[in-house]
Amino acid sequence: MNLVDTIRAYLKGEKLNNESFDERLLNHAITQSLDTILYPVYGIKEYKKYYVSWVLKQEKYYDLDKEITTLFNKNHINHIYFKGTVLSTLYDDPSIRTRGDIDFYVSKDDMTLAHKLLLDNGFIDDESCQDCMHHIGIRKNNIEVELHFVMFDPDNLDSWKNMFKDPFSKCSIKDGYLYEFLPTYHFLYCMMHFAHHLRSGAGIRYILDFYYMLKKTNIDMDLLHKEIKNCQLETLYSNIINAIRYLSYTDFDSSVENIDIEFFIDYMLSYGIHGYSNNETTKQAVHQNKVRYFFSRVFVWNKAYRISLYPKMGKKAICYPLCVIHHFFYLITHKLKSFFLFLFGKNKNKELYKKLGV
DSSP: OOHHHHHHHHHHTOOOOOOSOOHHHHHHHHHTTOGGGHHHHHOOHHHHHHHHHHHHHHHHHHHHHHHHHHHHHHTTOOEEEETHHHHTTTSSSGGGSOOSEEEEEOOHHHHHHHHHHHHHTTOEEOGGGTTOSSEEEEEETTEEEEEESSSSOTTSOHHHHHHTSSGGGGEEEEETTEEEEOHHHHHHHHHHHHHHHHTTOOOTHHHHHHHHHHHHSOOOHHHHHHHHHHTTOHHHHHHHHHHHHHHHOOOSOTTSOOOOOHHHHHHHHTSOTTSOSOOGGGGSOOOSOHHHHHHHHHHTOOHHHHHHHOTTGGGOGGGHHHHHHHHHHHHHHHSHHHHHHHHHOOOOOHHHHHHHTO
């Protein structure tokens, strides 16, 4: 059996007869973060531990979600969960949808307080995320938590950034100071996130996410079509709908033309969930706007990003030159090799990206 047949069986609720353990299938499923579907489909004991471990892990993630919300509600901090926290609840079995971290957004005005509250309550800073341009990385109970102060890096399209410039305007209130994205906008954000990763490779699990969003949430299709056009995502959307048809034999949007989608499926299957692969595409420069990204990174234009790096100096305009000088030397001493690749690397995949829709 292969992973596509396994996914199809899972989505149809079928059990497949395959009594022998398949290590190659397991390894492929692990790279796609889909090892949890093997036991429900095949019922083989060698796959059971992968499923059971995520039943237990998912509970830890939900407990931490609740802990953060309780803390923020108590301190009147508006916040939004997105991606895995929300998507896992849409699956027929939440434990099937593995998660690498907890993503949530707070406004830049609340970022410093939110960060301090988390640190005061047992979270610790994740040093590997200290230079990220859209979130602060922290950890607790071996779970990574990403505190987003913007939804996108500066190299992404203006139409994407403008749509989510004020994320709370695309939300409804769920519980106290906890907001949730309206289904149409969460779908759009997940498409943009997918597009961002797809340029350097992304796994097929994203298609399952889109399948469950379309199946389980009330998406305004007219609004979705309008915003997809505004955000230049028509080709990617067509690929997603056709990939869902290919995997599930379900059609959520009859207005999308049927096309041969095997190239798209093969592309996703050749990567891990976030592009961890030896495929040559991952070695290319993938930023959409190198100039904007370079100057934003070097001159730390984004105030929220600046404060995340320099909690005290970043708030004061008079200290801005010191922040720039310090950050410049940090990039020279720690990021020189990656910056040379970024600046001078050739993008050999323009036609491929066009076909993918990114």
